[in-house]
Amino acid sequence: MMPGRTQGPVMAMTRTERTPRGKPEDRFRSAYRTYYRQVYVYFRRRTDFESAQDGCADTFLVAWRRIDDLPDDPEVLPWLYGIARRVLANQWRSRKRSDRLRDRLLGFGTKPEPSPETIVIRAPHIQNVLDALERLKPIDREVLLLSEWEGQSHKEIAATVGCKPHAVDQRVHRAKNRLEDELRRIDSASTEPFNQVEGGAP
Structure with missing residues (x-):
């Protein structure tokens, strides 16, 4: 009887220890509120506005589906970046990344007049860095x-x-x-x- 009585609490404690702290919805909301901007900026620096929004949404969709794998801080952001990296790779798979990225940065055919940001990006040394990165x-x-x-x-x-x-x-x-x-x-x-x-x- 004694082994049976002690085994129950031990097993219950093990289950409690394996249960994530807080409800899944709360953990997801916390990660979303805290790190949405960083994840969005990650995409925005690598692709266009619409693709950045889509990529960010897909990243948090994957995060929700894998909520049981969500680590505690400070590992949350690197974990999200890892998901974002794979989402971004899927976005690029059907594109010729080099040509598309260069066209977006230089603003070819997007505006009748270049914005100040576009003018700066057109500086030769900046373009050389972009070209070198692409290689x-x-x-x-x-x-x-x-x-x-x-x-x-x-x-x-x-x-x-x-x-x-x-x-x-x-x-x-x-x-x-x-x-x-x-x-x-x-x-x-x-x-x-x-x-x-x-x-x-x-």
Whole structure:
């Protein structure tokens, strides 16, 4: 009898410990209110307005379906970024990402007159950086954007892309070096015609 009496409470305690704190609806609302803007900005910096809205909605839809997997802070945002990254990959799968992204940033055919933001983006050195980013491998580009643009720590990036923090250290370092190499190639190619003209001048 004694083993039977003690086993019940132990099993009940185990079930209680495995139960997420709070109702699923409350946990989801808290994550949505706290991190919606960060997730939206994640998409907006990588795609257009409508796709950013759709991607953000899809991310939280997946989060709701996986509410039992929702971690506690401070792991919530990296977890959401991980979902957002996969949603974004699905959005890009049917596109030629390089051409579409460049057209959006430069504002081709979108407005009769360029906005001040578009004028700034059209600056040659900014375009060179965008071109250099497009030449990187997807994982190199992603860790650079997460590190330098989103301001994530290497631990957060590791949770987002699904690797260990020490691997992120190496990836970020290599990605920066590769970006610098691509920028040098682009700068060299863009100045070569001018050098040829100057060399051939009487």
